[in-house]
Amino acid sequence: MSTTVLAPPRDTGGPPAPADRVGRLRRKVLDNLTAYGFLCAALVVFALFSWYPIVRGVLLSFQQVNFITDPEWVGWQNFQTLFADPLFGIAWRNTLLFTGLALVIGFAIPFAVAVVLNELRHAKPYFRIVVYLPVMLPPVVVAILWKWFYDPGPGLFNSALRLFGLPELSWLDDTGTSMISLVIVATWASMGSATLIYLAALATIPGELYEAAELDGANVWQRLRHVTIPQTRFVLLVMMLMQIVATMQVFTEPYIMTGGGPEDSTVTLLLLLYRYAFVYNDFGTASALSLLLFVVLGAFSALYLRLTRTRS
Amino acid sequence: MSTGIQRRTLALALAAGLTVAACGSGDDGGGESAGGKITITVNGQPAKSQPFERKVFDADVAAFEKEHPEIDIEPREGFMDPTTFAAKLAGGQLEDVFYVYLTDPANLIARRQAADISDFVKDVPHYEEIQPELRDIFTDDQGKIYGLPTANYSMGLLYNRTLFTQAGLDPNTPPTTWDEVREAARKITALGNNTQGLAELSRNNQGGWHFTTWMYSVGGQVAKKDGDKWVADFNNDKGREVAETLHAMRWEDNSLGAKQLLEFEDAQKMFGAGKLGMFVGAPDNIPPLVNQFGGDYADVGLAPLPGGQGTLIGGEGYMLNPKATPDKIRAGLTWIQWKYLNPDRMESTLKSYAEQDQPIGLPTAPPNAAADVWTGELQEKQKALREKYANVPVENYQAFVDGLTELSKHIEPPNAQQVYAALDNVMQGVLTNKDADIDTLLADAESKVNQALAQVN
Incomplete structure (x- = not known):
């Protein structure tokens, strides 16, 4: 690749003459030809595997399809089917509950772990690996492993509770504990990545800030509150946004571990979407649900980014 | 969360899969090779992890093609998978003859995702001797027929x-x-x-x-x-x-x-x-x-x-691709009848299974050719042959066999x-x-x- 490809665009200033403008455009295109060539492959892949399916999904939301005859336009009927389904409201409630719990547990714990790891003077790399290890396990393996942990009979947790003479829990089999049990699994499985990102952010905080705070008599909590959190605020906000978007699409844990039960207490939006598409063979309603989720997450992301920018 | 990325990737892959399928050939091909030979794709071929069943299936394909030189069978692995069915159908990849559970036909018929075979069924030998409640599962309100049951069970x-x-x-x-x-x-x-x-x-x-x-x-x-x-x-x-x-x-x-x-x-x-x-x-x-x-x-x-x-009955059967030509439908029905609904093969199949230490005498398939779908004389013949070649403790299931006649059978x-x-x-x-x-x-x-x-x- 020639170095000119990476050269910044040249700006001579002042309004160019039309002939100049064409010439400059031509030169710019030629300068960046190699880059466009590389970009082209990515664009084709995105168009084929991402943008076209999105557009197709939007169209499917207003159609009834059997993949044999031409799609039939049905207006808002798929959305009406969805709104009439009692599970629609339940799935939203469950998904928001999962997201809320995941924010409380899954957001706070990795940050706390990162702060503690950052303070370690010995064996830091070892603990970093230990925290990151679960991320390397496939999600399905994690879910199956935790199913055994949660087994109300010979499972790990109830065996431990029995050992200490504590009352046993039904974990996944109880509507009161099923969702939080799933959140714990999701947090355990994914906290390694978040912890590493927080650690990287903590490493960028200048040591002088802590020294100055200590000289001013700040205790640990005050240093955390007035130095650490403000200095990592941007990373925290970005991670929170990513976590909300990701947790609202929770699927693997309820699909493998509870199937949405007991009594619909873990039916999430993506699980409902999966059922419509692949169990009931109703791709129109499934697409309508995915469109609603897409709009809500899109609006939420845009709002949050705007807030972040304003505050910055 | 990193699993979130994987989930999104999965969703994207599913959507992309459907799309690519939709953009696929969309064509089953004529299926007619030189010399007027009809080629049909059929699923139901057991996986390689089931070597005995696969060997039997492949041998049946060879025997069928020898007996019906005008038909060429292209076997494909697998049975009914609801997660890929729509994508296969959209992409023209669904087999001409495809396996279904007895819970599937009603929805497939309602969505017009199976071929109407009413005009061809009259040429299927012994069709009228199949248990009527099983035939009904493949029949719509207007009496049109969309498939054949090949095995059933009672709970x-x-x-x-x-x-x-x-x-x-x-x-x-x-x-x-x-x-x-x-x-x-x-x-x-x-x-x-x-x-x-x-x-x-x-x-x-x-x-x-x-x-x-x-x-x-x-x-x-x-x-x-x-x-x-x-x-x-x-x-x-x-x-x-x-x-x-x-x-x-x-x-x-x-x-x-x-x-x-x-x-x-x-x-x-x-x-x-x-x-x-x-x-x-x-x-x-x-x-x-x-x-x-x-x-x-x-x-x-x-x-x-x-x-x-009473008890609930279920089972399996085969339907035909809604895009299949009349020639393919005829060839497909010939295959289904020969392979799964063939009284002439009952004894030879049972015998070969017994010789290879496969369980015979259970009140159910396998083998498919002796599946429990018949009424009248064929049912009696099947029972007698099953007893003749039994190699499992049939007395352990006698209560079930005797009691079943007393129960009314209900479909799903x-x-x-x-x-x-x-x-x-x-x-x-x-x-x-x-x-x-x-x-x-x-x-x-x-x-x-x-x-x-x-x-x-």
Whole structure:
């Protein structure tokens, strides 16, 4: 690749003459030809595997399809089917509950772990690996492993509770504990990545800030509150946004571990979407649900980014 | 969360898969090669991990092609997979002859995703001798036919004869009422050492499927025709009876185990390990119990479904691609009849299976050519041949065979999967909540089932 490809665009200033403008455009295109060539492959892949399916999904939301005859336009009927389904409201409630719990547990714990790891003077790399290890396990393996942990009979947790003479829990089999049990699994499985990102952010905080705070008599909590959190605020906000978007699409844990039960207490939006598409063979309603989720997450992301920018 | 990225990737991959499929050839090809030979694709070929079954299938393809030189079979691995069905159909990749469970045809017919074979069925030998209730599953309201049943099962009660003996029960007189089941389950649970009397399923629609079976067993149903509309029919005394029995077994007797949200495989594992006394299931569970889960044919008993009123029937069949040409439909039907519904091959197939130590004598397929779909003389012939070549303890299943004739046989409700999803909740409620309000559970499920049935109406 020639170095000119990476050269910044040249700006001579002042309004160019039309002939100049064409010439400059031509030169710019030629300068960046190699880059466009590389970009082209990515664009084709995105168009084929991402943008076209999105557009197709939007169209499917207003159609009834059997993949044999031409799609039939049905207006808002798929959305009406969805709104009439009692599970629609339940799935939203469950998904928001999962997201809320995941924010409380899954957001706070990795940050706390990162702060503690950052303070370690010995064996830091070892603990970093230990925290990151679960991320390397496939999600399905994690879910199956935790199913055994949660087994109300010979499972790990109830065996431990029995050992200490504590009352046993039904974990996944109880509507009161099923969702939080799933959140714990999701947090355990994914906290390694978040912890590493927080650690990287903590490493960028200048040591002088802590020294100055200590000289001013700040205790640990005050240093955390007035130095650490403000200095990592941007990373925290970005991670929170990513976590909300990701947790609202929770699927693997309820699909493998509870199937949405007991009594619909873990039916999430993506699980409902999966059922419509692949169990009931109703791709129109499934697409309508995915469109609603897409709009809500899109609006939420845009709002949050705007807030972040304003505050910055 | 990193799993979030994986989930999104999965969703994207699914969507992309559909799209690519939609952009695919969209063409089944003419299927007619030089010399007027018809080529058809068929699924149902067993996986390489089942070498015996695969060898039999491939040998059958070769034998069929020799007998029918005008037809070329392209076998494909696999059976019905709802997660890929639509993508295959959209992309023109669905086989000309494809396998279905008996829960599938109603929806496929309603969505026009199977070929109308009414004009061709008259040429299928012995079609009229297939059990009418099985033929009905592939027939719509106008009498049009869309497929052929090739095997069926009736639900019964599988029980562990060794545990029965250890618990002081007679393994030759299995329970015939739910009260007797309850009593037997109590005694088996009392053996201790994590032994469980009965297991019931409650997730991924299997709970609803079993609740439906229980309803049939006590003379109830889960859906009925009210005029020309389907409505739920389990929020009544029969439904309460079933739910209360299950609740009492779980919470009063503790004979249903602490771990719930089970699926079939969970029950099979416990049974194979000798830790489970009974579970509701069909005879086709017996070979996997022995071959995959470490059970023993001598330990497995099979009784008719307790309750004495009725049982649920299911099974499998084949349908044809809606894009298939008339020539392909004719060739496809010829294959299905030759391979799966062929009385002339009954004895030779049974004999070859027996010679290779495959289980013969179970009240079910395999082998497919001797599947339990017939009526009249063919049914008698099949029974006699099965007895002749039996190599499993048939006396262990005699109660099931004898009792089955007394039970009325019911097919699954319309829109079965959605109905079962709603009924899963009733099972989960009574099995996971000691303070379950059964009336509320039934009423909530009724409203959901009515909504599911409204789509059929």
